[in-house]
Structures are given as C-alpha cells and as structure tokens.
Amino acid sequence: MKKFTMFSQILQSVIPQEEIAPLINEIGYVDKARKFTVYDLFLFLAQASIEQWKGYRDGEARMGKSGLQIADHSTISKKAKEVPYQLFKELLHLLIRKCNRATKRKLRIPKELLAVDSTKITVGKGRLPWAPLKGERSGVKLHVALVIDQGNLHRVTESTGNSPDLVHAPEVIDPSFVIVADRAYGKHEMFDKYESAEKKQYFLIRIRDNTILHDPTPRKRKAPFKGTIERDITCQLGVKKTRTKKRFRVVTLKDPEGNPVILATNLHKPSAENIAEMYKKRWQIEVLFRWIKQHLNVPKLFGTTPNAVYGQLYTALLVYVLMKLVFEKGNASVHASAKLTFAEFDRLFELDKLPSEWLVLLTSFLKMRP
Structure with a gap:
C-alpha cells in the first residue's frame, strides 16, 4: 500500500464520516451533493496538505491515485467556498481532544507549559482583499497554543493578518497551564x-x-x-x-x-x-510553525474566500495532529531499536522508507481508534 493512500485510510479510521455529520448539522450547513460531499472535501484538503499539491487543478489530476473520490477542480473550488470553515476548526479540536493525555510535571512548576503565539500566511494584495496588510500584501493569522513538552496542539483560532495577537489570546490560553509567550x-x-x-x-x-x-x-x-x-x-x-x-x-x-x-x-x-529554561522551551512553537509551512503546504492557499482559506489551514493543522498521533502510538509500540524521533519519522514517511515494523504498525492502525 502506498504511503499516502495509507495516510488517507488512517485519517478515515480516526475521523470516520459518521463523526462529521453531527458537526455539519450544528453549523447549519446542508450538504446537497451526492458525488462530492463535505467529507470528500475534507479528505481532499488533508491529502493536498500531506502531498503538497499545488492547487485544485493539481489535486484533480492526482486525487484518483490517492484513493479519493474524483471531482472536477471547479466542483472542489465551489465546495471549498460553500462549506463553513468552522467545521474544519471543530474537526481539528475534535482530534486534539482525542489525543489528550496526562504527562509528567517538570522543572518543579505547578502545571505544564503552554506556548502561545501566532503565525502569519501572506499572499499578494489582490488575492485576499478582505484581509489587507501594509503595502502590496494580504494575509491571515493562525493563533496557536502548543503543549510544549508533548509538542501537541491545544487550541487554535484564526484572524486576518493585521489583528493583534493579544486580542485573540483569551481564545487559546488555558488556566490549566502556565502560558509562555513573547512580547x-x-x-x-x-x-x-x-x-x-x-x-x-x-x-x-x-x-x-x-x-x-x-x-x-x-x-x-x-x-x-x-x-x-x-x-x-x-x-x-x-x-x-x-x-x-x-x-x-x-x-x-x-x-x-x-x-x-x-x-x-x-x-x-x-x-x-529554571525560569530561563522554561522560556527557552517557547522555541518549540517556532519549530512547529516552520514545520507546518515546510511540510503541509500552508503557504500555498488554494482559494480566496475565508471558508476556502481557513478550511485549508485548519485541515493542514489536523494533518499535523494526526501525524503526531501515529508517531506517538508507533514509538510506544515498536521495539526500542526501531524507535524514532518525530523528525526521523516524518523524513522516512516522506521517503517511503519506514522500517518494516512501522509499516506493520501503520497497517494495524487502520483498525484502531485514538
């Protein structure tokens, strides 16, 4: 089984179609499509992220080989504009909740460390006229809270690129953690x-x-x-x-x-x-931002509407959470000699050169739930 086909099947096993239906009802969207549904769009955006497709046209040519429902690029684009991005935001936080687990306390602090920061994705001024920036640019922000020692996402929200970080801080901070942040x-x-x-x-x-x-x-x-x-x-x-x-x-x-x-x-x-060491750990959120921009196609925004843009970005973050979930379950199950760092796992997965023990585990993952 090809790596990216396996990824799609793992995604469907972790977030099956029946889990999306209640969320669609909650946001008040009526999916009238028979051939290319909201779930098909979700799978398309996830696959586009992991394979770093160039856009809807490129995805149209490649989606069949990844085991996805084939659709015309105009159909995909129209669907991405219609479906409220709040659905993909809810799906991301649904997966985050599935991944939550207790960890050991370190550095003699009362709670775990939560890094809070934002990352900006910019494009040309005419691309996103509803999100203008200074000069000839436009863009959006993702405001992120990361559990530092686990490297796991905790909360995420969105804004246009010129919105102050502090305004959105209440949406991502959590009194269950010690927040670590910059100026x-x-x-x-x-x-x-x-x-x-x-x-x-x-x-x-x-x-x-x-x-x-x-x-x-x-x-x-x-x-x-x-x-x-x-x-x-x-x-x-x-x-x-x-x-x-x-x-x-x-x-x-x-x-x-x-x-x-x-x-x-x-x-x-x-x-x-210890205070100094705690602050140095904030760098992990910068590492996260660099990773998702390099590996999940985030800088290449396919659409131009808020639904299309934020839907793509939230799905990309969901892919990161899923990759971390698979990695952590794998490292907890394989023999000590086959254990990997997340960077090694990501590189070997990309090259389709994971050790055989990992391939067996990924196959068995299709029958598991987080």
Missing part, C-alpha cells in the same frame, strides 16, 4: 487580570526592554546566578497610569547575542535558572 502578549493590565482571576492563570511572558520596573526588590537566594541570569526581582510594572496593581517577579538574562531578555511571571517557586 506581543506582555500587556501589563493583563498580568493583574491573570493574577486575580477566579482560576489563577500562571504566566511567563517576555516584556519590552524599556519597561519601567517600579520599586524593584531583589529576591533572596543563597548562591550566585548561573549562566546568563543577571537579575531576579519583584516589582510593579509600568509607569503610573498603566502600572500594575500587584507586584510580579522579573528575571533578566542575556540571549546568545548578549541582548537583554526580560521575563515577567507570577511563578515564585522555580529558580531563576
């Missing part, structure tokens, strides 16, 4: 809200280098700082009008180029060195 999320008034919320939101967020640190008080410690740590204090943040009501911990360190990195947090038990 785009470092608004001082949000820190007070996180601290005083009914369910406290722990955070570790980089703040701007010119942030005013009011009434700084050094934290007590028995040993000198290690590594690049320079300062560990508590203070109020900001000038008088925007100053935080509560005091927060601020850890200052240097990046590899010697530039200051100033981190604000409401975590008090971890050492300054």
Whole structure:
C-alpha cells in the first residue's frame, strides 16, 4: 500500500464520516451533493496538505491515485467556498481532544507549559482583499497554543493578518497551564487580570526592554546566578497610569547575542535558572510553525474566500495532529531499536522508507481508534 493512500485510510479510521455529520448539522450547513460531499472535501484538503499539491487543478489530476473520490477542480473550488470553515476548526479540536493525555510535571512548576503565539500566511494584495496588510500584501493569522513538552496542539483560532495577537489570546490560553509567550502578549493590565482571576492563570511572558520596573526588590537566594541570569526581582510594572496593581517577579538574562531578555511571571517557586529554561522551551512553537509551512503546504492557499482559506489551514493543522498521533502510538509500540524521533519519522514517511515494523504498525492502525 502506498504511503499516502495509507495516510488517507488512517485519517478515515480516526475521523470516520459518521463523526462529521453531527458537526455539519450544528453549523447549519446542508450538504446537497451526492458525488462530492463535505467529507470528500475534507479528505481532499488533508491529502493536498500531506502531498503538497499545488492547487485544485493539481489535486484533480492526482486525487484518483490517492484513493479519493474524483471531482472536477471547479466542483472542489465551489465546495471549498460553500462549506463553513468552522467545521474544519471543530474537526481539528475534535482530534486534539482525542489525543489528550496526562504527562509528567517538570522543572518543579505547578502545571505544564503552554506556548502561545501566532503565525502569519501572506499572499499578494489582490488575492485576499478582505484581509489587507501594509503595502502590496494580504494575509491571515493562525493563533496557536502548543503543549510544549508533548509538542501537541491545544487550541487554535484564526484572524486576518493585521489583528493583534493579544486580542485573540483569551481564545487559546488555558488556566490549566502556565502560558509562555513573547512580547506581543506582555500587556501589563493583563498580568493583574491573570493574577486575580477566579482560576489563577500562571504566566511567563517576555516584556519590552524599556519597561519601567517600579520599586524593584531583589529576591533572596543563597548562591550566585548561573549562566546568563543577571537579575531576579519583584516589582510593579509600568509607569503610573498603566502600572500594575500587584507586584510580579522579573528575571533578566542575556540571549546568545548578549541582548537583554526580560521575563515577567507570577511563578515564585522555580529558580531563576529554571525560569530561563522554561522560556527557552517557547522555541518549540517556532519549530512547529516552520514545520507546518515546510511540510503541509500552508503557504500555498488554494482559494480566496475565508471558508476556502481557513478550511485549508485548519485541515493542514489536523494533518499535523494526526501525524503526531501515529508517531506517538508507533514509538510506544515498536521495539526500542526501531524507535524514532518525530523528525526521523516524518523524513522516512516522506521517503517511503519506514522500517518494516512501522509499516506493520501503520497497517494495524487502520483498525484502531485514538
């Protein structure tokens, strides 16, 4: 069995057609098609992502070889415009819920780390007139929360490319985790809200280098700082009008180029060195963004309407979640000598050179459920 045909069958075993029907009803869409249904569109978009098809026309020529229902490119395009993208967003979060599992706590923190950030997909100005950017470009954003130690998606939402990240933060953050984020999320008034919320939101967020640190008080410690740590204090943040009501911990360190990195947090038990290590793990979400753009065809937007664009992007993210699910189940089942990293699994899958033990496992996966 060819790798991509196998992928399609695994997708259908994990999210069968009967699971989509209730979601279609919930969003109020009536699927009148007999030959190319909503489920066929879903399978097409997933296959286009994993095989990196160039567009609807290219997919029309290749979908038959992947075991998909053959349709004219104009039919596919029309369907992609009609089907509300919220369906694909719900399917992504459905698969995320299927993949949830408990993990060990690390670094002596009260909860797991959740990296929050956004990635922008840009095209020419005339391509997406409803999502203009500065200059001759247009584009959209995906706002993502990633469980760092697992590398698993947690929540995702969408916006046009000029929408501020902080506006969409409430849609992806979760008080069950410690959120780790860059400067785009470092608004001082949000820190007070996180601290005083009914369910406290722990955070570790980089703040701007010119942030005013009011009434700084050094934290007590028995040993000198290690590594690049320079300062560990508590203070109020900001000038008088925007100053935080509560005091927060601020850890200052240097990046590899010697530039200051100033981190604000409401975590008090971890050492300054552990705070620095926690923030470094935020890089995993950048790795995710790079991976999906290189491997899942994300920069090549097929359609021009919100339904077509976001439907394609949410399906691409679903493909990532499915690949991670297959990888994790595989590594938990194969012999120690056949275990792989996710990068190795992805490369060997792409080259159609997975070890025989993995091929047997993938075949058996068709009869499994997550």
